[in-house]
Each structure stands twice: as structure tokens, then as C-alpha cells.
Amino acid sequence: MSGPESRLAALGLKLPxxxxxxxxxxxxxxxxxxxxxxxxxxxxxxxxxxxxxVGGEVSPEVAATCARQCALNALAAVKAELGDLSSVTRVVKVVAFVASVPEFSGQPLVANGASELLGDVFGDAGQHARSAVGVAALPLDAPVEVEIVVETS
Incomplete structure (x- = not known):
């Protein structure tokens, strides 16, 4: 098991x-x-x-948990492409889309669910540029959608 995957296991997580x-x-x-x-x-x-x-039927805390799950799913997609997460040298960019009521302005706090997981898994190499964007709706009425860009060796 690679370093990042060992850290996931230590967090009690496994890639879906x-x-x-x-x-x-x-x-x-x-x-x-x-x-x-x-x-x-x-x-x-x-x-x-x-x-x-978010800010309606979904609390910011639940939305942050959703962002974390999105990041975990993104890591699964990266691993499927690379074969192993140990060849990731840096998380470059994260974009979090947050379906939220018009009054909600806590998108960055929701996106932290993804950012913190990536930091936990990759350490300093998990520090990244990020956008957190409020949107009217997402596919399947999901409250959060996350995409990432990683650099490999």
C-alpha cells in the first residue's frame, strides 16, 4: 500500500x-x-x-462531509488513471461547487471538507490552489461537486 493510501487507512478511510x-x-x-x-x-x-x-435542506457541516466524500471519489479516479497514488507529487487545484440558497456565503467552509482531506493524505504536497463557487443546482440535486488536478512524477 502506498504512502497516501496508508494515510487514508490510518484515517479509517478506503478508496471507493x-x-x-x-x-x-x-x-x-x-x-x-x-x-x-x-x-x-x-x-x-x-x-x-x-x-x-446548502443553507436550506443541507447544513454546512453535512455539506463539508459531502465535499470530503467528493475528494475521496476524486482520489479513486486519480488512482484508476495512475494505478497508485504514490506517484502524485502535488495536488495543484481544487474546485468545489456548492449548490446553495442565495443567502448562503459559506462555500469556502464547505470546500474545506475536501481541502483538509487532501492535506491529511498528502501533507505539504496536498496544499493547493482552490475555488469555492456557489451554484443554483448540481446534477442529481447533489449539494456539492468537487474536481481536482494533481501533478504526477
Missing amino acids: DVAAPVAAYVPAVRTGNHVYTSGQLPFADGALVATGK
């Missing part, structure tokens, strides 16, 4: 199977020494962790 695309795309693409993931929804055991809008 790669989520099947819900439309016409692939979960991840490698070009040169970067892997770009498609937006990952918060699927766990085949179902969304939560549905609805």
Missing part, C-alpha cells in the same frame, strides 16, 4: 470504486504529468450522502 459517469465523460484524464478529474459527486456506497441546497 470509481463512480460511474452520469453523462458522456470519463472520470479522469491524464495529460503530460497532470491528471484532471471530472466533477465528483458525494456518492458513498452507491448513493448520494445528501441532497438539496
Whole structure:
């Protein structure tokens, strides 16, 4: 088991199977020494962790948990593309989309669910640039969608 996967196990986590695309795309693409993931929804055991809008039906705390699950799913897509997470040398960028009510402005706190997991798994190499964007709706009424870009050796 690679270093990042050992750290996941120490956190009590394991990579899920790669989520099947819900439309016409692939979960991840490698070009040169970067892997770009498609937006990952918060699927766990085949179902969304939560549905609805953050600040409405979904609390910010539950949404942060969803963002963490999205990041875990993104790592599964990266591993499927690379074969092993140990070849990830840096998490470059994270984009978190947060389906939220108009009054909600805590998107960065929701995105921390993904960012903190990546820091826990990759240490300093998990520190990344990030955007946290509020949106009106996401596929399947998911409250959060996360995509990542990683650099590989």
C-alpha cells in the first residue's frame, strides 16, 4: 500500500470504486504529468450522502462531509488513471461547487471538507490552489461537486 493510501487507512478511510459517469465523460484524464478529474459527486456506497441546497435542506457541516466524500471519489479516479497514488507529487487545484440558497456565503467552509482531506493524505504536497463557487443546482440535486488536478512524477 502506498504512502497516501496508508494515510487514508490510518484515517479509517478506503478508496471507493470509481463512480460511474452520469453523462458522456470519463472520470479522469491524464495529460503530460497532470491528471484532471471530472466533477465528483458525494456518492458513498452507491448513493448520494445528501441532497438539496446548502443553507436550506443541507447544513454546512453535512455539506463539508459531502465535499470530503467528493475528494475521496476524486482520489479513486486519480488512482484508476495512475494505478497508485504514490506517484502524485502535488495536488495543484481544487474546485468545489456548492449548490446553495442565495443567502448562503459559506462555500469556502464547505470546500474545506475536501481541502483538509487532501492535506491529511498528502501533507505539504496536498496544499493547493482552490475555488469555492456557489451554484443554483448540481446534477442529481447533489449539494456539492468537487474536481481536482494533481501533478504526477
